[in-house]
Every structure is written in C-alpha cells, then in structure tokens.
Amino acid sequence: MLTQRDNELMCRIGPGTPMGGLVRQYWIPALMSSELPEADGAPLRLRLLGEDLVTYRTTSGSIGVMQNACPHRGASLFFGRNEEEGLRCVYHGWKFDVTGACVDMPNEPAESNFKHKIKAAAYPATERNGVVWIYMGPLATPPQLPDIEANMMEEGEWSVNTTLRECNWVQALEGDIDTSHLAFLHLGAVKEEDTVPGTFDFFTVKDRAPRYEVVNTDFGTMYGAYRPAAPGQLYWRLAHFMFPFWTLIPTGTLGLQIFARAWVPVDDEHTMVWSMVQANRFARQGQDGRERRGAPPVGSTGRFEYLPQATGWLGRWRATQNKQNDYLIDRAVQKTGSYTGIDGITCQDQAITEGMGGILDRSAEHLGTSDAMVIRTRQRLIRAAAAMRDHGTIPPGADNPAVFRQRSGGIFLPEGADWQSATAAYREAFAQHPELQQA
Numbered sequence: 205m206l207t208q209r210d211n212e213l214m215c216r217i218g219p220g221t222p223m224g225g226l227v228r229q230y231w232i233p234a235l236m237s238s239e240l241p242e243a244d245g246a247p248l249r250l251r252l253l254g255e256d257l258v259t260y261r262t263t264s265g266s267i268g269v270m271q272n273a274c275p276h277r278g279a280s281l282f283f284g285r286n287e288e289e290g291l292r293c294v295y296h297g298w299k300f301d302v303t304g305a306c307v308d309m310p311n312e313p314a315e316s317n318f319k320h321k322i323k324a325a326a327y328p329a330t331e332r333n334g335v336v337w338i339y340m341g342p343l344a345t346p347p348q349l350p351d352i353e354a355n356m357m358e359e360g361e362w363s364v365n366t367t368l369r370e371c372n373w374v375q376a377l378e379g380d381i382d383t384s385h386l387a388f389l390h391l392g393a394v395k396e397e398d399t400v401p402g403t404f405d406f407f408t409v410k411d412r413a414p415r416y417e418v419v420n421t422d423f424g425t426m427y428g429a430y431r432p433a434a435p436g437q438l439y440w441r442l443a444h445f446m447f448p449f450w451t452l453i454p455t456g457t458l459g460l461q462i463f464a465r466a467w468v469p470v471d472d473e474h475t476m477v478w479s480m481v482q483a484n485r486f487a488r489q490g491q492d493g494r495e496r497r498g499a500p501p502v503g504s505t506g507r508f509e510y511l512p513q514a515t516g517w518l519g520r521w522r523a524t525q526n527k528q529n530d531y532l533i534d535r536a537v538q539k540t541g542s543y544t545g546i547d548g549i550t551c552q553d554q555a556i557t558e559g560m561g562g563i564l565d566r567s568a569e570h571l572g573t574s575d576a577m578v579i580r581t582r583q584r585l586i587r588a589a590a591a592m593r594d595h596g597t598i599p600p601g602a603d604n605p606a607v608f609r610q611r612s613g614g615i616f617l618p619e620g621a622d623w624q625s626a627t628a629a630y631r632e633a634f635a636q637h638p639e640l641q642q643a
C-alpha cells in the first residue's frame with residue numbers, strides 16, 4: 205500500500221509536480237511519424253504530461269510542438285495555418301516558428317517591436333524509426349535519445365504501435381512488472397495439456413506461483429521470477445523497469461527478444477501505451493493496414509482493433525473494445541474457454557487497469573510476495589522524484605543513454621545458478637546469440 209500523499213506524488217505528472225519534473229528530464233515517445241504525414245499538413249492536438257499542445261510538420265519536414273493556446277489571447281492553434289516554417293494563429297494572424305518565437309504580428313503597426321517580446325512554449329522534437337520524440341525538460345541542449353534497442357533497428361526490422369489507455373500511467377505500467385498475473389488473467393483457462401511440454405508456457409501453467417527476486421539497477425529495477433522447470437532446472441523470467449516509464453517484459457527468449465514498452469502519461473488519468481518490437485514478432489496487419497499488437501501466447505486470439513482516429517485531445521489510438529462496451533466480455537466464453545471472456549491479451553490488460561478507475565487509491569491495497577517488483581519500482585520512482593525536488597538530483601539514466609541497452613526474457617538455468625551473473629551476457633542489447641533459439 206501507499207499513503208495518499210505518496211500515491212499523489214507518484215502518479216501526478218502535470219507542470220510543477222515532482223513526478224512531472226522527473227519525467228520531463230527524459231525524451232518522450234509522443235506520436236507516430238505517420239500521424240504527421242505531410243509538410244505544411246494539418247496540425248494535430250497532442251496532450252502530453254497534462255499539457256495541451258499542437259504539433260505540426262513544417263515546410264522543410266521537421267516537427268514543431270508548441271502550446272495550444274495562442275500567447276496573444278488564447279485562441280487554439282489547432283485551427284492555425286501551417287505555412288512557411290511556422291504556425292499562424294487564425295484569430296489575428298500571429299505566427300510562430302518551431303522555437304516558439306513570434307515571427308510575424310500583422311495586426312500591429314509595422315514599426316512595432318512587440319513581436320520580439322513574445323515567446324510561446326515550444327519543445328524540441330526528433331524522429332527515430334517511426335516515432336516522434338519530444339523533450340519537455342529544462343536543458344537548452346537536450347540529452348541524447350535513450351538507447352532503446354527496439355527503436356534502433358534497421359529499416360524493415362522494427363514495428364511500433366501505440367494505444368490509449370484510460371487510466372493513470374503507473375497503474376497501467378504496474379501490469380507489466382507483475383509476472384504472476386500472466387498465469388491468471390491471460391492463461392487462467394489454459395491447462396498443462398494445452399501447452400507443448402518443456403516450453404515456457406508449459407512451466408508457467410504448471411506452477412502459477414513464481415518466487416521473485418528484485419534488484420535495483422542503474423536504469424531502474426529488475427526482477428527474476430522463477431519456478432521449477434525440467435529436473436535440476438528453473439525457469440527464470442527476467443524483466444525490467446527503466447526510468448521514467450519503460451518496461452521490458454519477459455515473454456520471449458532472453459538474449460533474442462527485442463521488445464520495449466513505454467507508458468507515456470497523456471494526463472493524470474490517460475496513458476499512451478507504446479510497443480516497440482522486432483517486426484513480425486507480435487505485429488500483424490489489421491483491416492485498415494495499421495499494425496496491430498497480436499499473436500500472443502497460447503490462450504488468446506489477440507484480436508485488437510482501433511476506432512477511427514479523431515481530432516480531440518483523447519481521440520487518437522482508441523481501442524474498439526473499451527470500457528463503454530465492457531471490452532465485449534462474453535460471459536459464456538468465460539465459463540467454458542477463457543478465464544476472462546475478454547478477447548486478447550491487450551484488451552484483458554486494458555480492462556483490468558482501466559477498471560481500477562483513473563487513479564487507484566493504493567492505501568486500500570494488500571500486497572503479497574508476488575508484488576515485490578511493484579513495491580520496489582514504486583519506491584524507486586517516489587524516491588527519485590523526491591530527490592530531484594529536494595536536491596536537484598538527476599534521475600537514473602536521464603543523462604546517460606547507454607543505461608537503456610537492455611534485454612529481457614525467459615531462460616532455463618540450473619538450480620543453484622546465480623541468476624544475475626548467469627544472464628548478464630543475454631541481458632545486453634545489440635548482442636548476437638546465434639546459439640539461441642526462440643522459445
């Protein structure tokens with residue numbers, strides 16, 4: 205459990221909050237490059253860390269990000285004209301460049317120098333492998349992008365998608381560092397005989413109560429969850445939390461899996477969930493050609509569809525199965541073939557974390573041993589935010605992109621092996637392991 209005070213500190217990310225200050229130290233995956241397809245095209249509403257922004261692609265192809273409210277008298281720049289390397293407010297014609305400088309003020313006398321005194325909030329943006337990254341922090345020269353391997357692969361080898369989740373970012377993220385829910389929420393109806401003997405799924409279903417070890421790392425936290433495997437062996441699942449909002453989950457084979465997720469706060473009660481993954485690993489084409497998250501482990505068909513994109517603050521990347529339709533839960537299927545009656549791993553996760561409400565009251569929880577990673581990660585987040593607020597301490601990895609070079613996954617180790625040293629080489633990103641096969 206957490207006190208209300210710690211819970212508020214951990215969850216709220218608006219301007220001026222301690223956690224908002226922490227998250228603003230890092231580059232943030234904010235939208236898909238494909239959402240701004242053309243130079244001088246329509247601006248897009250973007251809410252990020254509780255700030256209402258507009259973003260647009262300039263004449264020369266770079267990305268502009270600025271406050272939505274025009275500094276003159278607050279008109280929405282979403283209605284603006286995107287022209288000649290800047291965004292022009294349509295109320296009185298003031299124009300801003302990508303740095304937020306007012307470069308034209310046509311409703312003031314030509315001799316006025318008022319425009320030189322006007323500066324809108326604007327944030328640097330850059331693109332890498334289909335993702336637009338935004339830096340909302342205090343440094344005039346931002347740090348380098350983090351070395352997230354899943355966003356640094358060769359063209360044709362990567363796949364990325366994002367989905368709106370209607371709850372607080374920590375609440376959503378906690379599902380990804382809680383390995384024990386896999387055997388219930390996602391695999392609860394799967395029996396041992398439904399799986400292939402000797403596989404990760406087989407041992408997961410055979411023993412649904414893994415033991416946990418959790419350690420602090422220079423990027424955040426790591427857990428090793430273990431359960432019995434073949435005689436003399438343990439099946440270990442290793443996964444990470446990386447500051448400020450990244451998770452690397454243990455679905456695949458450690459050493460081969462290249463997969464990162466980001467839980468990006470839209471505002472205190474909405475999150476964009478990013479999946480960056482090796483192409484063809486989990487992605488498949490949806491009916492409209494967009495990439496879908498899918499092909500999950502045994503026990504789910506993994507269907508996932510989006511509603512049409514809308515232009516509102518919360519209109520992007522909404523799932524068709526959502527809280528308005530109870531995620532299309534099928535109670536008959538829940539009795540016969542599925543633990544939840546909800547189709548698809550992602551929807552199951554959405555249903556559970558959104559069903560807790562916008563921000564969960566953690567003072568009423570009862571945490572067990574299987575929550576060790578959740579507990580440790582909260583502690584690190586809260587301490588890092590407080591240390592920054594109180595002492596200006598730079599949070600982990602904010603000034604060191606190399607700490608993010610990590611991999612996660614499952615591995616069989618001999619009983620008694622030291623799990624950390626035995627897996628060190630397999631946890632390194634950008635390494636080749638021709639001897640390994642995907643589980």
Ligand code: FES
Pocket residue numbers: 274275276277278279293294295296297298
């Ligand atoms: S409100 Fe934007 S130019 Fe006047």
Ligand SMILES: [Fe+2]
Pocket residue numbers: 379385386389390549553
């Ligand atoms: Fe899950």
